[in-house]
Amino acid sequence: GPLKEVLFFPSPQVCVEHLFTRHTHFPCACPLPHGVETSFSRLLRHLLSARLSLDLCVFSFSHMELSRAILLLHKRGVVVRVVTDRDYMTITGSQIGALRKAGICVRHEMSKAVHMHHKFALVDGRKLIxxxxxxxxxxxxxxxxxxxxxxxxxxxxxxxxxxxKLWEANDPA
Amino acid sequence: GPLKEVLFFPSPQVCVEHLFTRHTHFPCACPLPHGVETSFSRLLRHLLSARLSLDLCVFSFSHMELSRAILLLHKRGVVVRVVTDRDYMTITGSQIGALRKAGICVRHEMSKAVHMHHKFALVDGRKLIxxxxxxxxxxxxxxxxxxxxxxxxxxxxxxxxxxxKLWEANDPA
Ligand SMILES: [Zn+2]
Ligand SMILES: [Zn+2]
Known part of the structure; x- marks a missing residue:
């Protein structure tokens, strides 16, 4: 049957450098464990598998490596769209500003009374996280x-x- | 294939009284809309379908009608187990105290540094919400x-x- 994978967190901290730099000729010198697959590395792999599009709907986004992954996809020509919460967009450490600065389209819940509490992503319109x-x-x-x-x-x-629906409802134009 | 249902919220407020009282002979007199199926009424139906067990893992629990559903299952002899967050257990409006008072087994994340952020339930060990x-x-x-x-x-x-795993790890005994 179609892919069905469940991942649990917390995820132990391991090196994920090899997921960003496709052709590594030299071993990584960082102090983290290497060659270990974790829930987080699985999540990164699924995100970085995008070839055409990534649609992301997430309440709060401050994780640096996840931000790096999204920026890399954008650089590769993957069409990235982000819907996020209005209030959490501007908190300390939010990566939403960095995404916007790079040219990624970000929309936020327009209503002041409503939290956009989803945490899902669609990879190439056919893989749901x-x-x-x-x-x-x-x-x-x-x-x-x-x-x-x-x-x-x-x-x-x-x-x-x-x-x-959320993308269209929160069009600022 | 096996049941696969996706529900989105917010859910409009409608009367769900008929889901609690199985044999209603008189029409309900409350001012809410009647005879309307919503995401919330679907959720309630799935929970109230439990015949043997309900395992619930939820970060925050203050919803009165969901509490009423859990208490009703307990009264019917369904074995209810609840794992919840340590900090959110004691906030205003939390229903965790009411569940405990009724004799339902509740465990909370023991570690002070960790939030139990899951929101899932297992009905009769075979239906996942x-x-x-x-x-x-x-x-x-x-x-x-x-x-x-x-x-x-x-x-x-x-x-x-x-x-x-969480149930055993957070055994206070
Ligand atoms: Zn490394
Ligand atoms: Zn009514």
């Missing part, structure tokens, strides 16, 4: 969290429709 | 949230194992 995990260092390294990754069309389709 | 939704009125009625309900064994199994 969804769960409890916000894109913060605390969520990844400290909290008890879950995400699932699936290509099951019955599950992917409703999230695609929800993303499109 | 998981997503971004905390069990609060704001989440249900105001926020943009998602949950999925599935009986896909490949997805249910990992959450069952995670629940058991």
């Amino acid at each position: 969804t769960g409890s995990l916000n894109w913060t260092l605390t969520a990844v390294q400290s909290n008890k969290e879950n995400i699932m990754v699936t290509e099951e069309p019955e599950l992917v389709r409703p999230y695609q429709q929800e993303f499109q | 998981t997503g971004s939704l905390n069990w609060t009125l704001t989440a249900v009625q105001s926020n943009k949230e998602n949950i999925m309900v599935t009986e896909e064994p490949e997805l249910v199994r990992p959450y069952q194992q995670e629940f058991q």
Whole structure:
């Protein structure tokens, strides 16, 4: 059947440099463990597998390596769209400013009374990543969290429709 | 294939009285809309379908009608187990005290440094409800949230194992 993967957090801190630099000829010299697959490295792999598009709907986004992954996708020509919460967009450490500065389209929940509390992503419109995990260092390294990754069309389709709805509803133009 | 249902929130406020009182002979006199199915009524239906067990892992739990549903299941003889966050357990409006008072087993994350941020439930060990939704009125009625309900064994199994792990790790005895 279609891909169905469940990942739990916290995830131990390991080196993920090899996921960013595709052709590494020299061993990495950083002090972190190498060659270890974790929930976080799996998440990064799924995100970095995007070839055409990444649609991201996330309440809070301050994780530096996740930001690096999104910026890399954008640089590779992947069409990235981000919907985020209005209030959490401007907190200390938020990566939303960096994404915007790089030219990535970011929209936020327009209503002041409503929190955009989703935490899901759609890779190439056909792989869904969804769960409890916000894109913060605390969520990844400290909290008890879950995400699932699936290509099951019955599950992917409703999230695609929800993303499109939020994207259009929060058009600032 | 096995059940796969995706529900989005906020959910409009409608009467759900008929879900609690199985045999209603008289029409309900409350001012809310009747006979309307919503994301919240679907969620309630899935929870109230439990016949043997309900395992619940939720960060914050203050929603009165969800509390009423859990108490009703307990009264019907369904074995209810709850794992929750340490800090959010004692905030104003938390229903955790009411559950404990009724004799429901509640455990909380023991570590002070860690948030138990999951929001999932397992009905009779075979139906998984998981997503971004905390069990609060704001989440249900105001926020943009998602949950999925599935009986896909490949997805249910990992959450069952995670629940058991958390249940055992947070045994106060
Ligand atoms: Zn390294
Ligand atoms: Zn009524």
